[in-house]
Structures are given as C-alpha cells and as structure tokens.
Amino acid sequence: MSIQVAVNGYGTIGKRVADAVTLQPDMELVGVGKTSPNHEAELAVENGYPLYAAIADRVGLFEEAGIELAGTVEEMIAAADIVVDACPSGIGAENKSLYEAHDTPALYQGGEDADIVDSSFNARGNFADAAEADHVRVVSCNTTGLSRLLAPLEEEYGVEKARVTLVRRGGDPSQTDRGPIDDILPNPVGLPSHHGPDVNTIFPELDIDTLGLKVPATLMHTHSVNVTLEAEPDADDVRELLDGQTRTFLIPEGSGIDGAGAIKEFAMDRGRPRADVWENCIWSESVSMEGPDLYLFQAIHQESDVVPENIDAIRATLGTADAAASIERTNETMDIGF
Numbered sequence: 621m622s623i624q625v626a627v628n629g630y631g632t633i634g635k636r637v638a639d640a641v642t643l644q645p646d647m648e649l650v651g652v653g654k655t656s657p658n659h660e661a662e663l664a665v666e667n668g669y670p671l672y673a674a675i676a677d678r679v680g681l682f683e684e685a686g687i688e689l690a691g692t693v694e695e696m697i698a699a700a701d702i703v704v705d706a707c708p709s710g711i712g713a714e715n716k717s718l719y720e721a722h723d724t725p726a727l728y729q730g731g732e733d734a735d736i737v738d739s740s741f742n743a744r745g746n747f748a749d750a751a752e753a754d755h756v757r758v759v760s761c762n763t764t765g766l767s768r769l770l771a772p773l774e775e776e777y778g779v780e781k782a783r784v785t786l787v788r789r790g791g792d793p794s795q796t797d798r799g800p801i802d803d804i805l806p807n808p809v810g811l812p813s814h815h816g817p818d819v820n821t822i823f824p825e826l827d828i829d830t831l832g833l834k835v836p837a838t839l840m841h842t843h844s845v846n847v848t849l850e851a852e853p854d855a856d857d858v859r860e861l862l863d864g865q866t867r868t869f870l871i872p873e874g875s876g877i878d879g880a881g882a883i884k885e886f887a888m889d890r891g892r893p894r895a896d897v898w899e900n901c902i903w904s905e906s907v908s909m910e911g912p913d914l915y916l917f918q919a920i921h922q923e924s925d926v927v928p929e930n931i932d933a934i935r936a937t938l939g940t941a942d943a944a945a946s947i948e949r950t951n952e953t954m955d956i957g958f
C-alpha cells in the first residue's frame with residue numbers, strides 16, 4: 621500500500637510538495653491543510669486535492685467562498701502515515717503536539733528550530749539519520765544548497781574549512797511585504813549567519829563560517845563559496861565531480877546564463893512547473909583552484925530546491941527506501957537534472 625501523505629500548510633513550499641507527492645508511485649496525497657479560502661485553496665480543489673480546514677473557526681469562511689472541505693486538519697492527520705508541515709516559521713513547532721496526539725510522524729521545514737526535531741535532513745548529506753525518527757526537519761533552501769555542494773567535496777577531497785557569503789533574496793516573488801526595496805543589508809551584521817550552524821546539523825564536524833547579505837531581489841539566492849580542501853585537485857576534476865552529482869547543474873561556459881534571471885528564463889523555456897529550479901546552479905567558469913582553495917559561485921532557487929528533499933525525507937523517515945533508491949526515484953518522477 622502506498623504511503624499516505626498529508627501536507628499541512630499549502631503555501632510556497634506546501635503546494636510544490638503536494639504536487640511532487642502526487643508524482644510518486646509509492647505515495648498518495650491524503651490532502652492539504654489550509655487556513656483561508658484564497659486562490660491557493662481554489663487551486664487545491666482544481667487539482668483534486670482534498671482540502672482540510674486548519675483552523676476550526678474558519679470553516680464558515682470556506683463555505684461562504686463556495687469551497688468544499690473534506691474535513692478538519694485533525695481528520696487529515698489521523699488518516700496519514702506522515703505529515704509534511706509547510707506552515708510559516710514557528711507554526712510547525714506549535715503544530716507538533718497535534719501530530720504527536722495522532723502518533724503521526726512529521727516533517728518540518730527549515731524555518732523551524734533544529735531543537736524541535738530528532739534529526740535535520742538533507743538527502744545527499746545524511747539520509748540515514750532520519751531512520752525511525754518521528755520528527756525530522758528538512759533544512760532550509762540555503763542549507764540544502766550548501767549540503768549538496770559540501771557532501772561530495774568532503775567525501776572526495778576532505779574539507780579543511782568552508783567560508784561562504786550568502787547574497788540572499790529579500791523575499792519570494794509573492795511576498796509583497798518583504799524587502800529591502802532599495803538597499804543592501806549585511807544580515808545579520810554579526811558573524812556567523814545562522815547558515816553555518818545550520819549546515820552543522822547535517823555535518824556536525826564541518827568547519828564552516830558564513831556571512832549573509834540581503835538584497836532587493838526575489839528570484840534566487842547566490843552563494844560566493846571558498847572551501848579549503850585537504851587535497852589539491854585541479855579545477856577540471858572538481859567540475860567533473862560536481863557535474864556527476866544528480867542535483868547540481870553546472871552552467872556551461874558560453875551558455876549566456878549570466879545570472880538568476882537567465883536561470884529562471886532557462887527553466888521556463890524547459891517547461892519547468894512554476895519555473896522551478898530544483899538543482900544547485902553552479903557557474904562552471906567560476907570553479908577555480910588556488911592551491912588547496914576552491915572558489916565558485918552558485919545560485920539556489922529558494923522556493924523549490926527543498927521539494928525533492930521533502931520527498932526523500934518521507935522515505936527516509938518511514939524507512940521505505942535507502943538514499944540511492946529514493947533519490948533516483950524522486951529525480952526520475954520529478955524529471956530533475958537539466
């Protein structure tokens with residue numbers, strides 16, 4: 621019998637995870653939890669996804685809007701083998717007792733604190749750590765992008781020290797209340813940004829310093845990466861290693877893809893749903909070695925890179941597949957890899 625998956629919180633991440641669940645031959649979408657009858661609630665109905673009211677008091681609002689509900693979120697959780705919580709930061713922690721009351725294992729997103737879960741998760745970095753955990757956090761978009769990069773470097777060459785400057789988008793395209801509008805903010809001003817310690821939830825021993833900035837952009841994040849390796853490969857070897865990973869895209873030299881806008885255009889031209897870019901986008905030309913120091917630039921699509929990771933985290937948590945089998949299945953069904 622297929623895994624019954626509930627998605628609680630049907631926003632930027634939740635709607636993408638719900639779609640990805642429906643592509644999996646070993647999973648079935650029980651439904652999605654929603655707080656208000658907005659355009660995304662209508663989308664769920666159009667997609668044929670059973671809709672459950674996340675807040676009991678608001679059932680009437682759905683009725684007034686003519687949107688049919690399948691029941692309450694408690695009923696959805698009770699019917700699920702696992703729930704993916706994709707609520708705004710901090711709400712996942714509040715929902716934890718609901719999932720515990722139904723004895724339903726839960727995945728949370730990167731906006732939650734690492735200490736509310738048994739294990740943090742990245743498929744390439746630490747798939748096996750989620751085995752038999754009840755509460756697992758799929759790390760943030762930036763930490764996912766860094767984990768995918770650092771895992772093969774650590775395995776192949778050893779990492780002495782990683783230093784990353786993250787140039788972060790101010791908000792997602794639909795977040796009209798975010799900023800900055802016309803500014804460049806060191807964010808946080810003090811070191812480290814939370815990303816380095818977050819990477820340590822996946823690789824506890826890794827020596828990493830991170831700095832963050834926020835800029836008036838919505839499309840993607842960009843990382844300026846310096847990793848001091850324990851070996852001195854040449855740049856072509858590193859390119860080959862990164863090219864051989866399944867969730868990294870080495871932007872070919874001469875492709876004319878010179879920034880986040882061009883990456884998104886490329887994704888749209890390839891017919892990607894919502895112009896999503898699930899892969900780390902690493903500029904091939906930027907991959908450089910200076911002695912043991914590797915330098916590169918990569919772009920990360922914040923709205924979508926964690927989606928395949930959520931799918932793998934479902935199998936990892938329930939123990940239904942190992943890392944290689946799960947990643948391969950997810951990549952195949954979602955058509956990951958340009």
Ligand code: NAD
Nearest residue numbers: 629630631632633674706707708709729730731761922923
């Ligand atoms: P979002 O605001 O787009 O979506 C969250 C949805 O949850 C909204 O539809 C909201 O109405 C709903 N919601 C609020 N309270 C709820 C409740 N009690 N029960 C059910 N639904 C509820 O947020 P998002 O960007 O999808 O972020 C969700 C999580 O994913 C956060 O932890 C965030 O840090 C993380 N994340 C976001 C991004 C990103 O760039 N958007 C990337 C990686 C991880």
